[in-house]
Amino acid sequence: MNAEEYVKQVFEQVVKRNPNEPEFHQAVEEVLESLIPVLDRHNEYIKEGIIERLVEPERIIMFRVPWLDDNGNIRVNRGFRVEFNSAIGPYKGGLRFHPTVNSSIVKFLGFEQIFKNSLTGLPIGGGKGGSDFDPKGKSDKEIMKFCQSFMTELYRHVGQFTDVPAGDIGVSGREIGYLFGQYKRIKNEFAAAVLTGKGLAYGGSLVRKEATGFGLVYFVERMLEDKNMSLKGKTVVVSGSGNVAIYAMEKAKELGAKIVACSDSNGYIYDSEGIDLKVVKQIKEVERKRISEYVKYRSWAKYYEGCKGIWTNKCDVALPCATQNEIDEEAAKILVENEVILVGEGANMPCSSKAVEIFIDNNILFAPAKAANAGGVATSALEMAQNSMRLSWSFEEVDRRLKEIMINIYENASEAAKKYDCEDNLVVGANIAGFIKVANAMMEQGVV
Ligand code: GLU
Numbered sequence: 001m002n003a004e005e006y007v008k009q010v011f012e013q014v015v016k017r018n019p020n021e022p023e024f025h026q027a028v029e030e031v032l033e034s035l036i037p038v039l040d041r042h043n044e045y046i047k048e049g050i051i052e053r054l055v056e057p058e059r060i061i062m063f064r065v066p067w068l069d070d071n072g073n074i075r076v077n078r079g080f081r082v083e084f085n086s087a088i089g090p091y092k093g094g095l096r097f098h099p100t101v102n103s104s105i106v107k108f109l110g111f112e113q114i115f116k117n118s119l120t121g122l123p124i125g126g127g128k129g130g131s132d133f134d135p136k137g138k139s140d141k142e143i144m145k146f147c148q149s150f151m152t153e154l155y156r157h158v159g160q161f162t163d164v165p166a167g168d169i170g171v172s173g174r175e176i177g178y179l180f181g182q183y184k185r186i187k188n189e190f191a192a193a194v195l196t197g198k199g200l201a202y203g204g205s206l207v208r209k210e211a212t213g214f215g216l217v218y219f220v221e222r223m224l225e226d227k228n229m230s231l232k233g234k235t236v237v238v239s240g241s242g243n244v245a246i247y248a249m250e251k252a253k254e255l256g257a258k259i260v261a262c263s264d265s266n267g268y269i270y271d272s273e274g275i276d277l278k279v280v281k282q283i284k285e286v287e288r289k290r291i292s293e294y295v296k297y298r299s300w301a302k303y304y305e306g307c308k309g310i311w312t313n314k315c316d317v318a319l320p321c322a323t324q325n326e327i328d329e330e331a332a333k334i335l336v337e338n339e340v341i342l343v344g345e346g347a348n349m350p351c352s353s354k355a356v357e358i359f360i361d362n363n364i365l366f367a368p369a370k371a372a373n374a375g376g377v378a379t380s381a382l383e384m385a386q387n388s389m390r391l392s393w394s395f396e397e398v399d400r401r402l403k404e405i406m407i408n409i410y411e412n413a414s415e416a417a418k419k420y421d422c423e424d425n426l427v428v429g430a431n432i433a434g435f436i437k438v439a440n441a442m443m444e445q446g447v448v
Contacts, residue, residue: 003039006046007032014055021104023324026353027111028055034431037420049447050439057110058091059083060103063153065131067145069138079150081129082110083163087441090161091127092117092377094168094197097146097175099134106130108324109168109348113377115434116370119409122381127163129154135170147178154179155186160193160387166380167197169323172243173209177202193387196380205383207398208376212346213247214399215375216319216367218406220344221255223365223426226414229341232256237315239263239307240322241284241291244346244373248319250277261313263322264291268310271301314338321346329354336362345369360425371409371430378405409433 014028032051039046065077080103083091093113096105106128114126133146157163167176176197183194192203200206207214217231224230236257238245241264249259259275261268264284269275269291279297283289292303304310311318311331318340320326324347327335332355335343343359344367345351351359359366379402386392393401409430416436417429 001046003036003046006039007036007051010051010055013052018104018107021107023104023108023349024111027108027349030353030356030427031111031115031431031435034428035435037422037428038432038435044443045439048443050442053442054085054114054438055111057082057084057107058086060107061129061157062103065133065146065149065153067142067149069142077131077133077146079129079131079153080106081154081157081163081165082106082127083157084110084126084128085114085438086125087438087445088118089123089125090159091163092124092166092380093126093128094130094166094377095171095175095179096128096130096168097133097135097170098130099132101130101132105324112348112370114438115431116374117377117381118434118437119371119412119430120374120378120381120405121408122378122405124164124377124381127165128168129165130168130171133170135175140174143175144178147175148182151179151182152186155183158183158194160191160384164193164380164384165195166377167243169242173197173199173204193384196383198383203383203387205379205386205392205398206395207402208379208383209243210247210250211379211402212244212373212376213249213321214251215378215402215406216244216248216321216344216346216372217251217255218375218403219367219372219410220252220317220319220342222407222410223344223367224342227365230255231317234258234316234341235260235314236317236319237261237310237313238319238321238346239268239310239326239350240320240347241280242321244376245319245321246277246280246284248321248346249275249280252317252319253277257317260315261310262291263307263310265307265322266290267292267303267305268307269294269301269303270313271298273298273300311335316341318343319346320350322350323347324349325352327351327355329358331355332358336364340364342367344372346373348373356427360427366426368427368430370434371413371426374409375402375406378402
């Protein structure tokens with residue numbers, strides 16, 4: 001069958017089978033479209049039903065998470081784990097705690113994770129999970145009680161050879177600690193590699209916290225280098241102020257860029273002198289407060305309510321590190337008008353399909369999330385490796401490996417794009433390079 005028709009048919013089936021899941025449809029459509037040239041040349045993937053199998057999660061787990069708040073009220077949230085694909089390794093991917101989490105969100109994230117994880121070159125399959133629990137405004141005790149209840153169900157589905165969760169939006173070191181403690185208690189075993197992003201005292205890896213942000217900037221710098229440019233002297237806007245954003249800003253600054261804006265879900269700050277990261281870390285990592293506090297420390301900086309406006313600020317490099325679809329068609333057009341050179345996705349799918357199209361059509365250098373933000377999960381795989389060996393590498397060692405992985409991802413994605421006549425289109429290149437390894441593993445393992 002003709003590849004284009006086949007892809008259309010599979011996609012129609014996905015939409016029919018997964019109604020009301022627009023984010024999942026968006027993620028699948030992008031990948032399937034990129035794969036048409038591969039399927040044209042390799043009919044065996046069609047014959048073996050690889051695509052039909054790939055778009056169907058191996059397993060979806062959905063569960064009730066009851067917990068008691070500080071006033072003694074019973075609260076009920078919904079927990080998810082999507083175990084999408086284990087062809088090349090145990091399911092691997094983060095947990096997201098955010099009120100917008102639903103099956104569409106976890107499925108889109110789990111699906112993307114398959115290709116991202118494959119691109120790292122490390123043996124990790126694709127999965128994702130989370131809950132519609134909103135950590136905002138919750139006390140530390142409430143966070144702990146929620147994590148314990150969440151793990152009381154999740155523990156039976158995870159394991160170092162089965163499924164290895166980590167953090168994502170709303171889940172970082174503190175939450176991983178509570179989840180790990182509960183897992184250890186229920187199982188009566190210290191199985192360090194069941195979760196990644198752990199604290200350094202109990203099996204965590206150096207550089208894991210910084211990895212997604214650092215990795216993004218290593219990738220972006222490599223892309224610029226190919227065009228005889230660098231981050232030095234460039235003006236950068238970064239959305240978000242979580243783990244990814246903070247360490248992307250730190251590395252970009254180290255490489256000589258000036259970061260003028262960042263945000264949280266309430267609004268954004270603009271600092272003409274360049275963002276002071278010590279202040280951002282104090283507000284976000286220590287006090288866990290809103291980014292609006294920044295202007296109390298830097299009186300000349302401006303705070304704007306609402307985060308969409310951040311993309312109206314002129315910049316050379318835009319690094320969306322907040323959440324999905326934060327750059328829509330309108331924001332993309334403004335960035336292009338303002339002569340942005342490069343857009344690098346730190347968050348998962350932060351640019352809408354239309355926005356990506358606008359960047360590609362206008363020859364803006366575009367670093368897609370699956371490739372550019374893979375540094376986090378890659379370092380998670382390095383954490384698993386260290387846990388298996390019962391030893392830990394130095395900061396320099398992990399950082400060196402992370403950098404090498406990001407450069408390899410860039411080379412592999414560009415090579416795949418060239419091979420299939422889509423030079424410079426890393427969206428297509430990343431999807432193809434990620435796909436081929438998984439597809440071949442699936443072929444070799446038979447119809448499972
Ligand atoms: N949540 C991160 C991602 O989107 C990291 C996942 C992990 O370390 O397993 O890739």
